[in-house]
Amino acid sequence: MVRNFLLQCLKLSLPVLVVFAFVAWVDPYCLYHTGGPISSELKEKNLYHSGRTMPFSNMMWKLVDYRRNPNANVLLGDSRLSYFDLDSLEQLTGDRYFNFGIPGGNYTSIDHLFRYADSLAALENVVIQVAFRGLHVSQNFDIYEEPAALLERPYSYVYNRRVMEAAGLNVFSSVFPTALNYDAPDASQWRSVLDAERANATHWMIDSTVFDRLQYIADRCKTRGIRLVLVEYPTHPDLQRIMSEAGLTQQREAYLARLRTMAEVIDLDVPGMFPTDRSFWRDPLHLTVDAQRALIARIWAAPTKSPATAIDPVLPGLATPKESAE
Amino acid sequence: MLFNSIDFAIFLPIVFVLYWLLKDQLRLQNAFLILCGFVFYGWWDWRFLGLLIFTSGVDYLVALGLERVAKDGRRKGLLAISLVANLGLLGFFKYYDFFINSFHSAFTVLGLPFGLQTLNLVLPVGISFYTFQSLSYTIDVYRKQLKATSDPVTFFAFVSFFPQMLAGPIERARHMIPQFELKRTFNTAIARDGLRQMLWGLFKKIVVADNCSQIVNLYYTDPAAHSGSTMALATIMFAFQIYCDFSGYSDIAIGCARLFGFDLMRNFAFPYFSRDIAEFWRRWHISLSTWFRDYLYIPLGGSKGGKGMVVRNTMIIFLVSGFWHGANWTFVAWGALNALFFLPLVIMDKHKTMSGTVANGRNLPSLRELGMMLLTFAMVCFAWIFFRAQNMEHAYAVIGRIFSYSLFSSPEISSALTLTISVAGIGIMLILEWLNRERQYGLQMDDRSTRPVRYALYYGIIAIIIVCAPLGGGEFIYFQF
Numbered sequence: 011m012v013r014n015f016l017l018q019c020l021k022l023s024l025p026v027l028v029v030f031a032f033v034a035w036v037d038p039y040c041l042y043h044t045g046g047p048i049s050s051e052l053k054e055k056n057l058y059h060s061g062r063t064m065p066f067s068n069m070m071w072k073l074v075d076y077r078r079n080p081n082a083n084v085l086l087g088d089s090r091l092s093y094f095d096l097d098s099l100e101q102l103t104g105d106r107y108f109n110f111g112i113p114g115g116n117y118t119s120i121d122h123l124f125r126y127a128d129s130l131a132a133l134e135n136v137v138i139q140v141a142f143r144g145l146h147v148s149q150n151f152d153i154y155e156e157p158a159a160l161l162e163r164p165y166s167y168v169y170n171r172r173v174m175e176a177a178g179l180n181v182f183s184s185v186f187p188t189a190l191n192y193d194a195p196d197a198s199q200w201r202s203v204l205d206a207e208r209a210n211a212t213h214w215m216i217d218s219t220v221f222d223r224l225q226y227i228a229d230r231c232k233t234r235g236i237r238l239v240l241v242e243y244p245t246h247p248d249l250q251r252i253m254s255e256a257g258l259t260q261q262r263e264a265y266l267a268r269l270r271t272m273a274e275v276i277d278l279d280v281p282g283m284f285p286t287d288r289s290f291w292r293d294p295l296h297l298t299v300d301a302q303r304a305l306i307a308r309i310w311a312a313p314t315k316s317p318a319t320a321i322d323p324v325l326p327g328l329a330t331p332k333e334s335a336e
Numbered sequence: 337m338l339f340n341s342i343d344f345a346i347f348l349p350i351v352f353v354l355y356w357l358l359k360d361q362l363r364l365q366n367a368f369l370i371l372c373g374f375v376f377y378g379w380w381d382w383r384f385l386g387l388l389i390f391t392s393g394v395d396y397l398v399a400l401g402l403e404r405v406a407k408d409g410r411r412k413g414l415l416a417i418s419l420v421a422n423l424g425l426l427g428f429f430k431y432y433d434f435f436i437n438s439f440h441s442a443f444t445v446l447g448l449p450f451g452l453q454t455l456n457l458v459l460p461v462g463i464s465f466y467t468f469q470s471l472s473y474t475i476d477v478y479r480k481q482l483k484a485t486s487d488p489v490t491f492f493a494f495v496s497f498f499p500q501m502l503a504g505p506i507e508r509a510r511h512m513i514p515q516f517e518l519k520r521t522f523n524t525a526i527a528r529d530g531l532r533q534m535l536w537g538l539f540k541k542i543v544v545a546d547n548c549s550q551i552v553n554l555y556y557t558d559p560a561a562h563s564g565s566t567m568a569l570a571t572i573m574f575a576f577q578i579y580c581d582f583s584g585y586s587d588i589a590i591g592c593a594r595l596f597g598f599d600l601m602r603n604f605a606f607p608y609f610s611r612d613i614a615e616f617w618r619r620w621h622i623s624l625s626t627w628f629r630d631y632l633y634i635p636l637g638g639s640k641g642g643k644g645m646v647v648r649n650t651m652i653i654f655l656v657s658g659f660w661h662g663a664n665w666t667f668v669a670w671g672a673l674n675a676l677f678f679l680p681l682v683i684m685d686k687h688k689t690m691s692g693t694v695a696n697g698r699n700l701p702s703l704r705e706l707g708m709m710l711l712t713f714a715m716v717c718f719a720w721i722f723f724r725a726q727n728m729e730h731a732y733a734v735i736g737r738i739f740s741y742s743l744f745s746s747p748e749i750s751s752a753l754t755l756t757i758s759v760a761g762i763g764i765m766l767i768l769e770w771l772n773r774e775r776q777y778g779l780q781m782d783d784r785s786t787r788p789v790r791y792a793l794y795y796g797i798i799a800i801i802i803v804c805a806p807l808g809g810g811e812f813i814y815f816q817f
Contacts, residue, residue, distance in 0.1 A: 011522050012356040019531070022791070026798060156807045165342055171803050 030168040038176035039070045041160070041167050043078070048180045056179055058092070058113075058192050063179075065114030066172050068092070070157040072110055073126065077161070080131035081108035086123055087139025088115035090243050093299045095306060103310050105135065114153050116144055121223040122154035124230075133236045137309075138227070140240045140269065142253070142262050142279070143207060147215040195292055203293045207249055211256035221268060228272035238273040241309060242266070244284045246294035254281075276309060337379035338812070339534075339588045340541055347376070352595055362519050366493040369596075373496030377462070384460035387425060392495040394421040395470045399477040399484035399491075411478060418474040422467040429457050430464065434663030462502035464660060468627055470495050473509035475631055482510045490516045499592040503585050503812055505603040505623035508630075512598075520597030529780070530594030532794075536779035537587030539797050540580035541812070543804045544761040548577035550754050550806055556724055559733040564743030567734050574724045575717045576762050579608065581813045582621070587777055606773050608766075609694050611708040613677040613715060614687035624660070628653050646682055651675045661723070666731055670722040677715050693774050757804045764800075 037046045038053055057067040083105050085091055091111020100106050110123045120138055127133060143149070160167050167173050183190050224240075231238040253262065269275045284290070290301040297305065337343050351372050358365040378385050398418040405411055433454040443450035473491070476482035485491050494512050495501070555562050555570035562570075586603035593600045607619035617625055633653050639646045651672075658671020681687040694709070695701040701709065721738075725731035737743075749755055769778040779797075781790065 011524055012353075012359075015522070015524050015527055016353070018528075022794065025795065159807060163342070169802055171805065174802070 029174070033168045033174055033177045036177040036180050038173060038180050039067070039074050039167075041070075041074050041164060048184055052184060053180055055192065056176065056183055059179060059183075059190060061113070063172070063175065064089070065112060065153045066157060067176060068112045069119070069153055070160065070173075072108075072112065073157050073161055076108055076110070076127060077130060079108070080127070081106065082131055082134040083107040084123075084127045084133065084135070085109050085111060085137050085139065086115075086120045087111045087243070088119075088141065088144070089113035090296055091115075091139055092296075093302065095299065095303050098303050098306050099310060102306060107135070107137070111139065112153065116149045116151065116153075117217070117220045117223050118150055118152050119154050121226065122152075122158070124227050126154075126158075128230065128234075133231075133234065135237045135239075136227070136231060137239045137241060138224075139243050140224075141243060142258075142265055143210065143245075143249075145216050145220055145265060146210045147217045148210060150217040150219065199293045200288070203295055204248060204252065207294070208252050208256075211252050211258060214256065214258060214261070224269070224272055231273070240269050240273050240275045242269075242275065242277045242279045244278045244297065244305070246284075246288075246291050247281060247286045249294040250279065250281050278305070278308075337376050339585065339592075340538060343379065347372075348592070348595075355596055356522060359520070359522070362517075363487075363489055365520070366489045366516055369493045369498070370489065370496050373493075373498040373501055376498035377496065377501060380461050381458075384463075387429075387460055387463065388466060388496065391422050391425060391467055392470055392492055394418060395474050395495075396488055396491045398474050400486065402474070402477045403484040415474060415478045418471065422471050426463055426467045429459055431663045433457055465504050465506055466495060466501055468506050468624075469501075469509075472506070472627065472631065473513070476508070476510050482513070485513055485517070487517075497593070497598070499589040499596075499598075500600055503582070503589070504621075505586055505589065505601050506627050507601060507623065508627075511601060515598055522597065526597075527595050530591040532779050532781070533591030533594070533777050534588045535591075535794065535797055536777050537584040537589075537591060539584075539761075539779075539801055540587065540765060541584035542801050544758065544765055545577045545581035545584060545813075546806050547754050547758040547761060547804065548573040548580070550751070551758060552577055552724065554750055555748075556726075556730070556734070559725075559730055559737055562737060562748060563745045564737045564740045565745050565747040567737045568743060569747045571717050571721055571724070571734065571738070573758060575608075575713070575720050576758075576765075578720065578723070578813055579604075580761075580765065585812045590777075602776060606769050608713055608716075609709060609770065609773055610712050611690040611694060611705060612681060612686075612712055613674065614681045615690040616712055616716060617674070617678065618691075624657065628657055632656065643683060647679055650679060650682055654678065665728055666722045666725050669728065669731065670719050673719045673722060677719070696774075754806065757806075761800075761804065 034042060035044070035046050036048055037044055038048070038056070040050060040053065054071065057071050058064060059067075085094065085107050088111060091109055092113055094109050094111055096107055096109055108127070110127070112119055112123075117140075124136065124138075127136075156170075156172070160170055160173070179190075228238060230236070253259070266275060266277060278284075284297075284301075290298055292298055337347060351368075355365060355368060355372075358368055374385055377388065395418050398414050401414045402411055405414065433456065436452050436454045439452070440450050473482070473494070477484045490513060493516050494507075494509065497507075497512070500507060552570050552574045555566055556574070559567055583604035590600045590602070601623055603621060603623050605619040605622065607616050610616035610619055633649050636649045636652060637645050638649065654671040654675035655668060656671070658667040658669070658674075661667040661670070678687070681689075690708075694705055721734045722728075722731045725734060765778060772778050772780055779793070781793075
């Protein structure tokens with residue numbers, strides 16, 4: 011009787027076990043590194059399938075990737091580093107960086123990722139893409155916790171709903187490669203970004219944990235002899251105007267002054283420094299890939315291998331903007 | 337080890353197979369259950385196993401002594417040893433820091449020095465449950481309602497029975513020990529029903545309780561910062577969180593025990609369908625309520641001494657019950673508030689009016705019944721504010737917010753997805769429990785349901801659990817008690 015009961019249970023659980031096995035086989039974030047039916051390139055492309063899944067997918071992928079390939083040089087930041095051209099950076103500096111730019115990234119994720127990288131490699135160069143707008147209390151959420159928990163308990167990977175969804179997406183994109191759109195900004199994105207930023211700017215509330223997080227990183231870098239650079243990334247003049255009209259200019263100056271006590275700061279979010287021409291921008295926060303490439307040359311200006319602090323008020327060398335990689 | 341963990345998902349089938357392989361050797365089977373109980377408990381913290389063994393050992397020896405001693409005075413002395421050992425350890429670990437803090441505050445107000453320091457003790461998980469269970473044994477033997485068992489294996493198997501050792505149901509020795517003394521036979525129908533009850537418990541815990549907790553924790557951290565409507569929503573969510581968390585645990589425990597051929601007592605009987613507070617307390621945490629009735633209320637005189645005695649004893653029971661939940665004045669206030677709700681019914685002799693199933697023989701309740709259920713639910717929710725609040729100031733802040741004009745504003749919604757899942761989960765739970773309110777649990781079904789229907793329901797619930805499981809769900813609330 012017990013045997014029959016066990017067989018019944020096994021039969022009942024078989025479909026569930028098959029689903030779990032399928033997820034493990036597809037392995038959308040290469041956690042188990044077992045190969046599987048989907049190429050790494052397609053999996054990586056799928057990280058940018060939609061804004062909803064991007065934060066988790068990018069975080070998960072990058073945590074796994076970094077654990078497998080720890081690097082002494084890291085970039086930390088948000089989605090504005092997403093399409094960062096690491097090859098151009100390597101050509102310029104001779105150093106290969108690991109890109110921890112995560113869509114939805116914030117100071118909380120930067121803090122976690124710094125500690126994560128610090129625990130796996132002897133860091134030499136840390137470049138953090140900071141953001142004044144990220145001080146707002148609404149930006150304090152944690153996108154690190156869930157992927158980190160999966161890394162800690164790899165068996166839970168196969169029954170995590172996000173991983174399951176990613177496994178399904180990978181198979182779907184493999185079978186129907188033309189049926190999916192990847193991170194294509196819709197027509198209303200420009201407006202919705204501005205609206206969201208305006209709402210935050212007019213109800214400005216600072217997340218008090220941000221400076222403690224950055225201070226920890228600065229202290230750690232100082233103790234370990236790690237070069238730390240904080241880069242305030244550019245935003246479109248439309249957005250700069252919103253911040254200015256909300257009366258946040260002085261607070262921004264105070265914020266930069268506070269950062270300068272911690273590390274070298276490069277402020278690229280200065281009115282007039284970048285063109286208003288929208289063809290350089292995906293939306294008011296995100297430069298196009300080509301525009302970013304020009305930015306790389308500005309930040310890591312050869313031959314000193316140290317980030318430049320004097321920025322021309324244009325993007326020289328930037329020809330017709332293209333969004334080829336997108 | 338948590339019921340909702342992968343560890344348990346591996347542990348249970350292994351234990352199940354090995355247990356039934358030993359089906360012809362009762363003593364070995366019981367010894368195996370002791371080992372399983374120790375592994376299950378030690379998974380959390382093996383160091384506290386010593387406490388469990390110590391109190392159980394004392395109770396085992398005391399009961400043997402009670403069996404041999406005839407003189408009343410010596411029997412009382414033996415019982416006192418058991419009470420001191422069990423309640424002493426419980427009091428030390430659970431209440432020492434609380435009393436030190438309370439005395440410190442009182443002495444400070446009086447301007448007097450107070451030398452004792454808190455010890456920041458870790459509360460051994462399940463201590464309130466297994467000490468009460470073990471005590472029931474010595475008290476029953478003392479009252480000669482139960483014969484002491486001479487077999488330590490039987491007794492330790494009873495105390496360390498893993499499905500219910502951490503958070504109940506708090507079993508009675510006279511119900512369980514005979515089950516450990518008898519040969520168990522496997523019954524497929526009972527085991528299948530047990531698995532179904534476990535699945536239902538997991539649904540309530542993971543889908544409802546864990547999602548509700550995300551909302552509750554967010555707003556109860558700083559109640560003064562949120563609107564009245566938000567805090568009202570959070571309080572209602574907490575009502576469902578604690579019910580689904582604790583009754584979910586009980587369902588899993590009862591279902592799990594059935595896999596091993598044991599029958600545990602019912603702990604919840606759809607309490608949110610109660611029509612008054614007295615009925616609620618007959619349906620909520622039944623094993624604790626009846627424990628207090630049997631071992632405190634009746635020894636205090638019960639209802640024999642007239643209304644005054646009933647009021648006094650009822651008040652004592654509720655205050656002690658509140659204090660049993662935790663070393664915090666909020667729990668005492670929760671108990672007192674429930675007593676205040678309950679006592680008018682007792683005084684008017686109406687506390688047993690509502691018995692039987694609501695809307696018996698009908699699909700829907702009458703308007704009057706619905707009104708009574710909603711009123712009872714509102715009163716229970718009001719009391720839950722004290723249960724959930726971190727301290728009395730927070731409780732007052734929640735009440736202050738709820739009874740303000742901001743109650744009529746739109747509630748803040750931090751995560752529409754979590755709220756949607758919670759509300760949908762509560763809806764599914766309430767519908768299934770309403771349809772099954774004359775049975776033992778919400779998913780209970782007889783064999784008249786066809787296999788495709790049953791399997792569709794199982795897979796549907798499993799899929800919902802996987803899709804709706806939030807990150808950070810985990811521990812059961814009652815583990816902290």
